[in-house]
Structures are given as C-alpha cells and as structure tokens.
Amino acid sequence: MSTARSKPAAKRKTATARKPAGTRKTTTKRGTAAKRRTTPARATKPKFTETLINVRGLKMHFPVTEGALIPKVVAHVKAVDGLNFDIMRGETLGLVGESGCGKTTTGRCILQLEKATSGDIIYDGHNLNTLNKQQMRPLRQRIQVIFQDPYSSLNPRMKIGEIITEPMKVHNTEPDEAARRKRALELLEVCGLNPKFADRYPHEMSGGQRQRVGIARALSVKPEFIICDEAVSALDVSIQAQVINLLEDLRDEFNLTYLFIAHDLSVVRHLCHRVAVMYLGKMVELADCDELFDHPLHPYTQALLNAVPIPDPAVEEKRAHQIIKGEIPSPINPPSGCVFHPRCPIAVDSCTEVVPEFREIRPGHWVACKEI
Ligand SMILES: Nc1ncnc2c1ncn2[C@@H]1O[C@H](COP(=O)(O)OP(=O)(O)OP(=O)(O)O)[C@@H](O)[C@H]1O
Ligand code: SF4
Ligand SMILES: [Mg+2]
Numbered sequence: 001m002s003t004a005r006s007k008p009a010a011k012r013k014t015a016t017a018r019k020p021a022g023t024r025k026t027t028t029k030r031g032t033a034a035k036r037r038t039t040p041a042r043a044t045k046p047k048f049t050e051t052l053i054n055v056r057g058l059k060m061h062f063p064v065t066e067g068a069l070i071p072k073v074v075a076h077v078k079a080v081d082g083l084n085f086d087i088m089r090g091e092t093l094g095l096v097g098e099s100g101c102g103k104t105t106t107g108r109c110i111l112q113l114e115k116a117t118s119g120d121i122i123y124d125g126h127n128l129n130t131l132n133k134q135q136m137r138p139l140r141q142r143i144q145v146i147f148q149d150p151y152s153s154l155n156p157r158m159k160i161g162e163i164i165t166e167p168m169k170v171h172n173t174e175p176d177e178a179a180r181r182k183r184a185l186e187l188l189e190v191c192g193l194n195p196k197f198a199d200r201y202p203h204e205m206s207g208g209q210r211q212r213v214g215i216a217r218a219l220s221v222k223p224e225f226i227i228c229d230e231a232v233s234a235l236d237v238s239i240q241a242q243v244i245n246l247l248e249d250l251r252d253e254f255n256l257t258y259l260f261i262a263h264d265l266s267v268v269r270h271l272c273h274r275v276a277v278m279y280l281g282k283m284v285e286l287a288d289c290d291e292l293f294d295h296p297l298h299p300y301t302q303a304l305l306n307a308v309p310i311p312d313p314a315v316e317e318k319r320a321h322q323i324i325k326g327e328i329p330s331p332i333n334p335p336s337g338c339v340f341h342p343r344c345p346i347a348v349d350s351c352t353e354v355v356p357e358f359r360e361i362r363p364g365h366w367v368a369c370k371e372i
Contacts, residue, residue, distance in 0.1 A: 052088060053110065053122070054120070055083055060079045063076055075333070078331045078334055096278070097263075103261045147229055149234055150211040165180040185198055192246060193209060193216070211243050223256070260272055277301045285300075286358075288365070
C-alpha cells in the first residue's frame with residue numbers, strides 16, 4: 001500500500017536540498033536559519049514518490065515469564081500487534097497515541113533494538129528482520145535516533161566534541177581524527193550551537209542545548225532516516241519550538257526522513273506530513289496531516305483531538321469535550337474484536353467479535369473501524 005500524499009510538489013527551501021543526506025558541506029548558515037524563526041512553520045506539502053520503509057504485519061509480543069529457576073512463559077505483552085505502514089523518502093510521519101500503545105516499541109523494532117516476533121520491515125529494499133549483525137551494520141549508519149531525554153542520552157563523562165565524533169569512529173565514516181573534529185564543530189554550528197561547546201561536558205549545558213547536541217550526534221554519520229522518539233517532549237515550550245524548527249530545517253536541507261513519535265498533537269501538526277494513530281499495539285488511523293486533523297474518522301482519533309485544549313477560553317468553554325471513558329486495557333490480554341470497543345462511544349454488538357480491517361476510506365486516508 002502506498003499512502004503517500006498526492007499534493008503538488010513544493011519548491012525546496014535551499015538549492016542544496018536535493019543532495020543526499022549529509023553529503024553537502026555544512027556551513028554556519030543552518031544554525032542562524034534555525035535561530036531566525038521563533039514559531040514552528042507548518043509542514044510544506046511536497047510530493048513524495050519513493051518508499052523508504054515498508055512495514056508489513058509487524059508484531060512485537062514480549063514474553064511474560066514466571067519462576068526464578070526455570071522461567072516459564074505464561075503470557076505475552078502484545079506491544080505491537082500487526083502494523084502496516086509505509087514511510088516515503090523525505091517525509092515526516094507522525095506516530096501518536098496514548099502512553100503504552102507501542103510507539104517506542106515500533107521505533108525500536110525498526111532500529112533492530114528489538115527482534116520483532118513477526119512481520120517485515122523493508123528498508124530501501126532490505127528486509128531488516130532477516131539481516132545478521134554484519135549485514136545490518138551499514139544500515140545502522142543510515143538509521144539514527146534522537147531520544148526524549150537530553151539528560152540521560154548523553155554520556156556525562158564525555159565532552160560534547162567526543163560525543164559527536166564517537167559515532168563517526170564506530171561507523172568509520174570519517175577515519176581521520178582531525179576531520180572528525182572539524183565535522184563535529186561544523187555540526188554544532190549547523191545545530192545552532194557555538195563550536196566552543198565541543199570542549200564542554202553535558203552538565204554544563206541547558207536541556208535545549210543538550211537536545212541540539214543529540215541532533216548533531218545523530219547527524220554526524222550522515223543518516224537518511226531519523227527516529228525522533230518524543231524528541232522535544234522534555235523541553236520547555238519555547239525551546240520546543242526552536243528544536244522543531246531546527247528539525248524541520250535539517251530535514252529540508254539534508255533531505256531527511258523522520259518517524260516523529262510524540263504525544264503532543266500540536267507539535268505533530270506543525271512538523272508532520274502524515275500522521276498515524278496507534279491504539280493498543282494497532283494502527284487505527286493514518287492520513288495526511290491536515291486531513292487527519294480536519295476530518296478525523298476513527299472515534300479514538302476524534303477523542304484524542306477533542307482533548308487538545310484550544311487557546312481561547314470562550315471557545316474552550318463552549319466545546320463539548322468527548323472524553324474517552326475508562327483506562328487503556330492491558331496489552332497482555334487485549335479486548336476481543338475491535339480492541340477499542342470497551343471505550344468506544346459508537347460501538348455495536350459485533351464490535352466485540354469482528355476485528356476491523358485497516359482500509360482506505362478516502363485516497364490516502366486509512367481507518368480501522370467497520371462502522372465508518
Ligand atoms: N522489554 C519489554 N518487555 C515487556 N514489555 C514491554 C517491553 N517494552 C515495552 N513493553 C510494554 O509494551 C507496551 C508498549 O510500550 P511502549 O514503550 O512501546 O509504549 P509507548 O507508546 O512508547 O508509550 P509512552 O508514550 O509512554 O512512551 C507497554 O505496555 C510496555 O509496558
Ligand atoms: S469497530 Fe466498533 S468498537 Fe471499533 S472503533 Fe469502530 S465502532 Fe468503535
Ligand atoms: Mg515511548
């Protein structure tokens with residue numbers, strides 16, 4: 001299934017944008033461009049034509065064991081339970097959903113930090129789930145991650161310069177030490193930081209600065225795909241906006257592809273081209289960003305969007321909030337039929353038995369609900 005948006009191509013912001021990720025010589029321009037804007041710009045609407053990642057039937061069921069001496073598997077946590085989606089080269093796909101719905105596990109499976117129970121992850125023609133360590137090595141360089149916590153994701157004993165040069169050493173992308181150092185300094189500037197920070201330790205920097213270091217580290221090996229797992233969630237709102245702008249500028253400049261995992265829907269709306277909504281290990285809706293926000297079809301997506309406050313007290317007061325009732329069920333023993341049925345305001349009897357198919361209701365708009 002190709003679910004890429006079909007809107008007209010927008011012009012690239014820079015003349016260098018069509019070059020492969022990281023092959024362009026980095027300049028200080030990027031850092032200043034990132035600083036110039038103070039509010040996140042809306043995602044442009046380019047046309048994506050090439051599938052970079054194709055996820056089919058992805059399942060990650062973690063075994064639950066009992067017994068200290070001879071552990072016995074007594075159940076499974078169905079963290080991810082049959083995901084199907086594509087990510088197009090150059091696009092940003094948002095992945096949203098309540099805590100525990102399986103967003104991080106999906107990212108970890110793509111990164112091969114978890115060995116998926118079943119399913120395929122086809123990355124640029126390579127089925128990641130079938131590759132051994134050695135075969136995976138060159139792909140690890142192309143796929144990077146930015147974590148949520150800028151405090152714990154940087155080694156406190158390493159200087160910033162070492163943190164950025166380390167991946168280059170590991171992947172041998174820059175064999176010469178002086179060249180690695182030069183690139184680290186360039187990347188600091190690209191990410192809007194003073195190159196002098198290279199000789200500082202992480203504890204000498206603010207949260208926003210550390211997150212920029214995390215981005216510089218991810219870029220150091222010239223990746224083409226970056227998984228941003230709640231990459232801005234730990235930051236103050238104003239710093240969030242700066243880092244989002246930076247991510248957007250870098251995406252356009254280096255032709256990066258992002259999987260942007262977040263629970264803040266307003267951030268997702270600003271940055272993402274398409275958005276996928278997960279619930280209890282399954283994908284319930286996937287659509288073009290504007291389409292999803294303006295015409296949400298799945299009752300869970302509608303409830304999620306309804307829960308986003310509107311910054312106008314008068315409008316907010318009049319709004320009839322559709323709160324999702326009940327707690328998210330356990331992924332160890334998910335509900336039968338449609339997993340959303342215990343909380344669904346429009347559920348009918350058959351929803352307890354029939355698993356809804358994830359189907360394309362409008363061009364590019366996929367929904368898992370049989371009542372729509
Ligand atoms: N290694 C593991 N072993 C067992 N269960 C796990 C493991 N990792 C994750 N889980 C479970 O899988 C489910 C999905 O977790 P995951 O971290 O992917 O959710 P998430 O959507 O990223 O949540 P959050 O928004 O809180 O980060 C949760 O129920 C979690 O407890
Ligand atoms: S299939 Fe039934 S329970 Fe599931 S979302 Fe649709 S109406 Fe609700
Ligand atoms: Mg998570």
